Amino acid sequence: MANDSTSTTSPSAAVSVSSQSESKQSAPRPRAPRAPRPNFKQIYRFPLPINVHPLPPLIPHNPLSIVSVLLSYLTYFIAPPHQEVYPAYFDADTSSVHVTDKKAIRALWEMGFFGKGTLSRSEPSWLGREKKRRGLLGTVASEDMTRQRRSERRELKLERARMERVAVEERLKAEAAARDAADVSVDHNTLSPSADGLTNGTDGTAPNTEKFSLRKAREARYLESRRLAAQDGEERGADPAGKRPVGGKTVRFSPVVQAKEIAPDSAVHLLDPIGDEPGPQEPPPLQDEEHLQLSNEEAFFLAYGLGTLDVYDGKRKTLLPASSLLPLFCQHSHFPPQDPSVDPKPDDPFLVSYAVYHHFRSLGWVVRSGVKFGVDYLLYNRGPVFSHAEFAVVVIPSYDHPYWSETEARRAQCDRNQSRSWWWLHCVNRVQAQVKKSLVICYVEVPPPGPCSAEEGSTSDIGDLLSRYSIREMVMRRWVPNRTRD
């Protein structure tokens, strides 16, 4: 519903805009058939950028199966399968990890949905969109599909609003006619609906309660256009506002909606290639200007967890091993980056958020940033192309260990880090409810600085360090007593 159109409207301007655009409207445009989706199941069949080589099934009573197992062992022994290692580099200025290799970009996106195209919403699709814009390609990028869907939806809303306005106008006309008749016959009571509204209230609402569907909106628009076409000849020169109601009020038409009424046409233009206009005679060969950007957690997971990513430094010379990546990312989890000489604390933001990232990845979830929804992570089952994220994760550190409450300063610091207000929580919770996700509060138990870290640098054994964090998830949602009464 157009709930948002509550702002006050300046009637005359609104009316003139709407009448102009109305005359522009033509007969209902048939909806273009949606292009068939690519086979997502096939493209995204690998959950992680690692190849697996399953053994043929071993059936004890079938000697042939043993042979085939042995054979597969033999082939792997003779020609071990090659595992891709993808290159990336760390850019210290932007504190981010970039992948520029084409093959690596595709692989990291298709196997596990890692990273984001720098010029795209998520999947690196800039090249495809650019080609399409220049008319070189027939396929549709996901951004284009979204845009098209949005413009369709907007059109529907406008039609619905127009339909409602028509209904109001007709009612006004009928009332005016009835008033004239009543002046003659001096019989007011017959048309006053207040009487029947009181006696049988069901009838009072009847004409108003019917829902406006897309079909009805289309019909209304068709009728409207025909009516306008019929009137066009006679009222060409007439003032367009002349035939409006004297009150000048429109229903559900705030200036925002009015101004957008011409948008459907412009949206269609957007979809058409703008590059139709004669540009340079011979367009230069199109280069992919886009690269994949990995978040630091993703990069560390790929490098340390899976070992399929080689992260080089900014000059792309030296390979950074996982043991030096960890302090690097910890430094860059602050702004400005911390001094390299400072040892990362156990509650370093990177360590806490990486523990959560690794935990959910190791369970098989596809974890992506949730900043658009005001949370830390979104959890996808299989991946964003298959379904919407069902869970939204906020991370709250927890300082339960006695070490953290030893001194007064430490306690105050911990309180500051783990305390959240109820207003913040409700805000996050309501946003998640609006987008139909469940809010997961993920508490991370922060360990005290370990003895091993004091001796030989905290990152000597990353696995040991990470296994000292512990994670507990709680799903929170609003409880509405009205709905659980049954």
Add this chain to the structure above:
Amino acid sequence: MADTDEAAIHMPSNDSAHIDTDLSDETQDFRMLNHLTFLTDGSQGNLPKRGEKDFEPNPTLFQADILSASRQAMHNALAYPRLHHPRNQVIGIYAPDGPAPPSVAQAPKQMDTVPEDNDTQPQQPEDTTATAGDADAGPPKAAGTEMGVPAESCVYVTNPKGQYFKTIGRADRWNRVWLLPEEALYLLERGSLDIRWPISSTGCSGESETADSGIPMSLQAAYACFLGHGGLNMERFSVYTGLRRLGYTLVRAPGWYDDADEGDCSAEDAQTQSRQGPGLAGVFGRFMQWLSDSPSCPVAGPLVGLGIHRSYDDIYRKLSIIPWHDPTAPRSESRPTSPPFRVVFHVYKPSTPFRKSAPPPADFRIAVVNARETAVPTLAQMSALLESTPLDPPKGVKMDRVLSLRLRQGYRSVILAVVDQGVVSYLRVADSAFGKEKLYKLQGPKPNQKRGPPRPRAKGR
């Protein structure tokens, strides 16, 4: 008579249409009040549906008429006289000193087992011989328990009538029903109870036939007397009266009292935990676990590495190095809950059959916190609160099939009522162990499995 509207609420609604709509969230079209049939006959017991509202004013007469009709309907409904028949009047007497046996003047009437020694309303009567059997009603605290009523009770009713006393109050041996402060206040607020000052407070000693002085207590006086009495504060009362009006039954939980311990659920935790059995199977299981657990990850190197992997399950198993909390695991020691974050009410749905003498397991457990004085609970507070609730693992056909339902249900759950100056916001917190649901195992290749129709799209990815 005046209770019929409440009766309609108490009845479980069989119309699912208006369960989805949160009545409190929207302005209402009051013409629906015209359909309230109880104004004319009290036999029908379902609530009317609401009309549709316009979002903006338009100049039609039609809309103006609807508005005035709606207004008129509301006035009609409000103007309906609510009558309190003297026959149904329930009179309670305020007992500022807590539960006490009736005074001697009254005693001979009902005396059959009462000893004669309590002539002056003693605070702590000495006769422990006649202790009521159901001492678990309230905490074992003070004087009142010996009479079988909670010690915080402060109003008694000698003529309990009406449906409220099915779920409210506690009877003592003298056939008087003792009300807790929140119960008395709730009944008083909705006009179902008339509270009188006792003679001891007013000082006007007429013929001391009863303790009733005949002077009614005002609502203001009741608030002044009852709030702050026995742990009742404004937040708890807002929650109590709000849920009560919706038809729920609420009783105080042990956590109401700051010093009570509430370790009533550790027993069932222990038995649900299935350990690896002894014998050959157990040895084999432990061996297999050792095989899969054997840590082979290099110190700083990749956990998975570039070797030959047989399946993604193996990879995920190697990746799982971060410990997570298992809600079904038995806890060695349960930490005590800290006062604001404790279960203070057990809540029963209107449809749950409730008996005062033997309350069933609660449908919901509610902790009441003040939004301005507390922050979002820390892990320690939250886990202590959740551990004080019984283990309730997700079960049912639908739960078994749908992963997200299982996760949302959780293994334990508690409801937090966050009260900000009278506005109550309820949050359900569930202890959901994501670690127990290995998503990768569910995602594996499922041959020949047809996918269902696409789900409705949410907003945004």
